[in-house]
Amino acid sequence: MESELQRTEKLQVVSEIAASVAHEIRNPMTSTRGFLQLLSHEGLTGEKRNEFIRIAITELDRAELIINDYLSLAKPQAEEITEIPLRSTLSHILNILSPYATINNVKLKIDLEGEASVVGNSARFNQSLINLVKNAIEACKEQGEVKLLLKAKDELASIQIIDNGVGMEEEQVSRIGTAFYSTKEKGTGLGLMVCYRVIDAMGGKIKVKSERNKGTAFTITLPNVTYHQKKPIQELPEF
Ligand code: ADP
Numbered sequence: 404m405e406s407e408l409q410r411t412e413k414l415q416v417v418s419e420i421a422a423s424v425a426h427e428i429r430n431p432m433t434s435t436r437g438f439l440q441l442l443s444h445e446g447l448t449g450e451k452r453n454e455f456i457r458i459a460i461t462e463l464d465r466a467e468l469i470i471n472d473y474l475s476l477a478k479p480q481a482e483e484i485t486e487i488p489l490r491s492t493l494s495h496i497l498n499i500l501s502p503y504a505t506i507n508n509v510k511l512k513i514d515l516e517g518e519a520s521v522v523g524n525s526a527r528f529n530q531s532l533i534n535l536v537k538n539a540i541e542a543c544k545e546q547g548e549v550k551l552l553l554k555a556k557d558e559l560a561s562i563q564i565i566d567n568g569v570g571m572e573e574e575q576v577s578r579i580g581t582a583f584y585s586t587k588e589k590g591t592g593l594g595l596m597v598c599y600r601v602i603d604a605m606g607g608k609i610k611v612k613s614e615r616n617k618g619t620a621f622t623i624t625l626p627n628v629t630y631h632q633k634k635p636i637q638e639l640p641e642f
């Protein structure tokens with residue numbers, strides 16, 4: 404159960420982020436407004452008119468991306484906590500993202516070793532994995548390959564997302580997961596922040612290994628409840 408203090412802390416973080424989200428959304432709103440105003444000028448060529456409409460739509464799309472990514476963190480949905488089986492979850496993520504991999508010319512591979520279950524909100528957990536695999540796909544260049552690995556070993560389950568893409572400098576690695584840090588033209592810089600928050604809330608850890616122009620490996624480790632439920636009987640207290 405979440406303590407009062409944890410809840411207060413979470414609210415504080417969410418409202419701090421809300422303030423910066425509001426700021427980030429104001430920019431595309433302001434420029435959309437500007438372009439709509441320009442549209443009302445008489446004597447505009449059809450070409451200019453189309454260009455202004457296109458820019459306004461692009462800006463609105465950007466605002467929508469930011470709102471969507473933020474909502475996956477702040478949604479006041481009932482926090483339903485369940486046991487999440489990892490094999491089927493990872494296969495599901497692979498299915499969801501294979502069209503995205505295909506259009507980006509990236510091979511998506513999966514290797515599941517053993518079975519494990521973790522405990523958490525499955526919608527948020529799925530969202531976190533999707534964010535990581537999407538990033539891996541987006542990091543790829545030609546001959547791109549993304550591997551999704553599961554290793555279930557006793558009390559810990561580890562999930563790895565490995566790509567052979569652009570990689571990151573150390574300085575970049577230290578900045579990922581902070582709000583709005585993005586190197587992409589259409590990035591929101593909210594995806595990894597959501598991942599870190601969700602995995603942390605599940606009692607897990609995320610490690611990153613990356614090398615420029617070689618690739619990146621994200622490793623998530625989480626307590627494996629399947630193992631903990633099967634603890635040997637001799638661990639019962641002695642009388
Ligand atoms: P976004 O994807 O919207 O940019 P994220 O929070 O998901 O935001 O990622 C933040 C930044 O971290 C990315 O813009 C990118 O620079 C870097 N990054 C994340 N994952 C990878 C990866 N697998 N390979 C290289 N860089 C990555």
Ligand code: MG
Pocket residue numbers: 534537538594595
């Ligand atoms: Mg992302």
